[in-house]
Amino acid sequence: MTQTVDEPGPHQRRGQGGAAATATYVFAVCRDGDPAAVAGLPGQAPGAPVRLLRFGSLEAVVQDVPAAEFGQEALRERLTDRTELERCARAHHAVIAAVAAGAPTVPLPLATLYLGDERVRAALREDERRFHAVLERIAGRVEWGVKVYARRETTGGPGRSATVAPARTPAGAPEGPSAAGAAHAATPGAARSVGRSGRAYLERVRGARQERERRQQAGLDAAEAVDRALRGVAVASRRLRTHDTALTGERGTQLLNAAYLVAEGREREVAEAVEEVRSAPACQGVEVEVTGPWVPYSFVDGGGLDARG
Amino acid sequence: MPVGEHVGEVVPWEGPESGAPIGVPLVDLLDRVLATGVVVSGDLVLAIAEVPLVRLSLNALLSSVNERVAAPWGDGGPL
Incomplete structure (x- = not known):
């Protein structure tokens, strides 16, 4: 039989307020x-x-x-x-x-x-x-937390790699827009070449953007794959708010922050599911981080929420 | 390997302090102790003397997790 304590206990504290200390x-x-x-x-x-x-x-x-x-x-x-x-x-x-x-x-x-x-x-x-x-x-169940991060890119941005090598003018004119200014005084051939590198610049920018979008989509797909794998082991799942980049810091953009309600004693299945997605080709661009087992904090909110995600 | 840095593998928290309060990453902990939980008697989540504090306080709490951002978790999540 569980013992319960009914009286407030002998610690009427050093509260200054008197009655409701x-x-x-x-x-x-x-x-x-x-x-x-x-x-x-x-x-x-x-x-x-x-x-x-x-x-x-x-x-x-x-x-x-x-x-x-x-x-x-x-x-x-x-x-x-x-x-x-x-x-x-x-x-x-x-x-x-x-x-x-x-x-x-x-x-x-x-x-x-x-x-x-x-x-x-x-x-x-x-x-x-x-x-x-x-x-x-x-x-008889515990919660596992799983977060997915996009791996940080290591390449330089398009602006950097696409910069036309500046002419070393004595005035030390800065790069970028002034490159076109410098072309004024140059030969038509030089102007054309600047035009070409302008187009090339735009193409590189476009290419970089497409690459970024592709990576984003791949990241989201990977996050979905991780989520699917974990849901296979879980009796319920829930998406938590993803953390802002300012919080995740070096780890990169957080793509998934989820909690899974799993029967106690199934750590091995959780580990296997995680290992499997980590080695899947679709998930090579992401990091998968696992925490747990937690007390099922994320699954005490009433029926509706854990059906999410 | 430090608890909570389970980047490489899944290792259940272990030892006498299972549920290891010390090693649990703070942000993950706050995800759980702040943003979830049973809402007792309607909206009374954080309540002092039956005065609900929840929205008010939560915003302040969340922003204090990291001073650089006003609302680290933005929106779009269940709360």
């Missing part, structure tokens, strides 16, 4: 969770234990947190600080991963807070049926 932070909802699995974790507020709070036939994984540090303004300020955001996200994840190791677990979003345990119970009880449905779906 603590709020209840909810990490997740689980079924028959093990209190010992989370008891020692720091959670979001070291000092107060992470505990299970029963509601109906399920448990919420909760922690008392100082209300002053989790008020709207305080939270916004902290979470817009990257270091603090990372700390909170990892603390959140650590608790969820610990519970999920021993019981089917529905993660709640970062910073789900209520004024107290009673508010948690009241709110979650309304969704009890939905939680059960989600738990049914994710029990």
Whole structure:
């Protein structure tokens, strides 16, 4: 039988506000969770234990947190600080991963807070049926994340390679448009030659564009191939938003960011599917990156979303 | 091989810290702890004292992932 803690606990904290000194932070909802699995974790507020709070036939994984540090303004300020955001996200994840190791677990979003345990119970009880449905779906399954990146090009851009070698004039006229200016004073033959290289330039630009489009299409096709392969192993899949190039950095353009819900114990199939697409001729222009197994974060959103993609 | 840099092969996270909070790539983690999850009681995703914060905060959170871009994930994804 799962032990649940009903009282707020002996940690009425150093909140200055008096009455509502603590709020209840909810990490997740689980079924028959093990209190010992989370008891020692720091959670979001070291000092107060992470505990299970029963509601109906399920448990919420909760922690008392100082209300002053989790008020709207305080939270916004902290979470817009990257270091603090990372700390909170990892603390959140650590608790969820610990519970999920021993019981089917529905993660709640970062910073789900209520004024107290009673508010948690009241709110979650309304969704009890939905939680059960989600738990049914994710029990015994894990999530794998797969991202596909276009390999970075190594060739120079068209502008560079197509530049007509500049005449070394004493004035040091810059390249490009002024090349045509320099042709004024030159012979008709030279002008024709500039015209020819102008056409050649345009052709090269056009060629480069076509090559880029071809590569883009090939990348998208490769991403589709990866997605198909993984869907073959998964019971559900979902497309996440692709990351901006500013985030992916050296890895190049992200073509696919997807999550797959896979039965536990099928790591080998996942690995094989990935290996297979990696070696497929269609996928030579892309990098495939895999993370996991995750708690099925991406598959707790209700029925509609995981049908995507 | 560092956890989360699984470019070469598929290696499940392992060890006593399975689910390895330390090694999980932050961006992938944020994809999951921010953009997904059960929406409790309608729109109340991030809620302080029953005040929904979600849109407001999410934009701020996402932009803080990388200062160079206003909205790293742009649009076009399920949220």
